[in-house]
Amino acid sequence: MVDCLNCFPCFSSQKSKKSNSKREGSPAEDNFVAKPPDMKNKRPEDAAAIDPANIKAKHYTFRELATATKNFRQECLLGEGGFGRVYKGVIPATGQTVAVKQLDRNGMNGNKEFLAEVYTLSQLNHENIVNLVGYCADGDQRLLVYEFVQGTALDKRLLENKGDQPPLNWYTRMKVAASAARGLEYLHDNANPPIIFKDLKPSDILLDGDNNAKLFGFGLGQHGNDMNLAPTRVMGTYGYSAPEYVRTGQLTMKSDVYSFGVVLLELITGRQAVDTTRPNDEQNLVSWAQPIFKDPKRFPDMADPNLGKNFPEKDLNQAVAIAAMCLQEEAEARPLMSDVVTALSFLSTVPPPGAVPIPKAPSVASKKNSKGKEDYSKSESERESEGESESERGSLSGSDSSYQSESSISDHKASTKITSRKHSSRDASKKHSSRKHSTKDISNKSTKKPSLVEKGDKKSSELRKKSTKKSSKASGHKSSKKTSLKILSQKSSKKSEDESIFISRNSSSSVISADEILEHMGSREYGNISFGLISSESITSNRSED
Numbered sequence: 001m002v003d004c005l006n007c008f009p010c011f012s013s014q015k016s017k018k019s020n021s022k023r024e025g026s027p028a029e030d031n032f033v034a035k036p037p038d039m040k041n042k043r044p045e046d047a048a049a050i051d052p053a054n055i056k057a058k059h060y061t062f063r064e065l066a067t068a069t070k071n072f073r074q075e076c077l078l079g080e081g082g083f084g085r086v087y088k089g090v091i092p093a094t095g096q097t098v099a100v101k102q103l104d105r106n107g108m109n110g111n112k113e114f115l116a117e118v119y120t121l122s123q124l125n126h127e128n129i130v131n132l133v134g135y136c137a138d139g140d141q142r143l144l145v146y147e148f149v150q151g152t153a154l155d156k157r158l159l160e161n162k163g164d165q166p167p168l169n170w171y172t173r174m175k176v177a178a179s180a181a182r183g184l185e186y187l188h189d190n191a192n193p194p195i196i197f198k199d200l201k202p203s204d205i206l207l208d209g210d211n212n213a214k215l216f217g218f219g220l221g222q223h224g225n226d227m228n229l230a231p232t233r234v235m236g237t238y239g240y241s242a243p244e245y246v247r248t249g250q251l252t253m254k255s256d257v258y259s260f261g262v263v264l265l266e267l268i269t270g271r272q273a274v275d276t277t278r279p280n281d282e283q284n285l286v287s288w289a290q291p292i293f294k295d296p297k298r299f300p301d302m303a304d305p306n307l308g309k310n311f312p313e314k315d316l317n318q319a320v321a322i323a324a325m326c327l328q329e330e331a332e333a334r335p336l337m338s339d340v341v342t343a344l345s346f347l348s349t350v351p352p353p354g355a356v357p358i359p360k361a362p363s364v365a366s367k368k369n370s371k372g373k374e375d376y377s378k379s380e381s382e383r384e385s386e387g388e389s390e391s392e393r394g395s396l397s398g399s400d401s402s403y404q405s406e407s408s409i410s411d412h413k414a415s416t417k418i419t420s421r422k423h424s425s426r427d428a429s430k431k432h433s434s435r436k437h438s439t440k441d442i443s444n445k446s447t448k449k450p451s452l453v454e455k456g457d458k459k460s461s462e463l464r465k466k467s468t469k470k471s472s473k474a475s476g477h478k479s480s481k482k483t484s485l486k487i488l489s490q491k492s493s494k495k496s497e498d499e500s501i502f503i504s505r506n507s508s509s510s511v512i513s514a515d516e517i518l519e520h521m522g523s524r525e526y527g528n529i530s531f532g533l534i535s536s537e538s539i540t541s542n543r544s545e546d
């Protein structure tokens, strides 16, 4: 287990100003003193040792930020969160537009802890998080300066859409999910020490003009600078917090995976995590969804009516399956964000314009696997007998033309379909390079060597390039040539490279299929849900092929 970033201990704000007032924190929870977080990845820099000269983010004077925000004028106010107000500003010297968060002064303890957190946050840089660009620690003023994101928060776009924009289409929703997952994965796998978002919800996800998600609001919220200090209060948001966090106050990366699962479910269903306007048994989204997870025939009923059935049913089944895995009661049984990213990257790939429409795939039948667990997937032979190919993944439950029109009313213009696929490939390559980073990080803790990963990555990226060019020709065509993409297993940090799991995939596909990822997740025995498609023999034979 990793520790979390005990951020901004100097601010004991209780996030009380949050407008939706959905905070958990019953008196019982308030009194709860959680177990101390694991100390394994103790913050490398002691707060006392932070030299402002080592902080990458720029130091601004209060005067500079006051000028930038027109003296924190109301017209510049972007919003108010639990830790203070956020203003839009323009840095006079550079003309850069920024978002300035003026932290509440309640409970401020001092400068060192603030600088330590700024130091950690300023090391981060990723396209799917809102990056910190500067800070101010003048007198008793503490301000954080972020890149400004022109766009809308996901809660507003998805759940409070006033009808002035068309509803988000299926692929855009998957793109939002995949990019948010990438941001979270970055915080988990690349930040040092790993950062637990703690309280992910749609209002923490900003969508830029291309509907790329950017996470913000992390790095704030726990008391106690010393990692030995326990969080004193559960501060999650009702409907999004993992059950173990509510019970014990213990935060892990798996609590983030749970919150992400709720967000994914919101994207699929268009329902809010908590909606008191619905009948009693539908007010809590996860409680409403849990029984449906066990009955895949009902998955299509979960889809947001605003989607108008314009989604590939198979993709919907897979997206629901991913959400179900993220939402498992047992934290250990939830997948890693890196696996979620891989699966969602596939689902967010818009099929090429020439893709042949394939008749609606039959619903996935529920069955029990060998362990007597629910198995939502079809066996390989079933799939083959149904003639499924990689290209079918992109087919919609309706006709191709319905996809076209759906796409054209949406923020995806027709011409962006191919670009989007390219983007996806590019994202996937980035993903792989970031995976390399992860591997490197992991290798510090284990005997893992990166060579085979790199080999696999090279192969995959060549294949992706070929497949992008050939995508329209390749649809429906199955190559017998197999390659392998190595997915770092959850246990890989403990195992040697030879024991890592390889998953076979068709060389004509540009990315590994979500089924395969689900299978991979299932192969790791993620809790009560199994999505087995590939036999253990096929995994073994592909290991030997490589």
Ligand SMILES: Nc1ncnc2c1ncn2[C@@H]1O[C@H](COP(=O)(O)OP(=O)(O)OP(=O)(O)O)[C@@H](O)[C@H]1O
Residues within 6 Å of the ligand: 015, 018, 078, 079, 080, 081, 082, 083, 084, 085, 086, 099, 130, 146, 147, 148, 149, 150, 153, 203, 204, 206, 216, 217
């Ligand atoms: N970098 C940014 N670019 C553009 N808008 C931003 C940026 N950061 C924050 N905002 C806007 O400011 C509002 C307030 O942000 P803040 O982080 O304080 O709120 P929050 O996430 O709603 O609260 P909290 O996470 O503390 O409960 C957000 O709803 C968002 O619309």
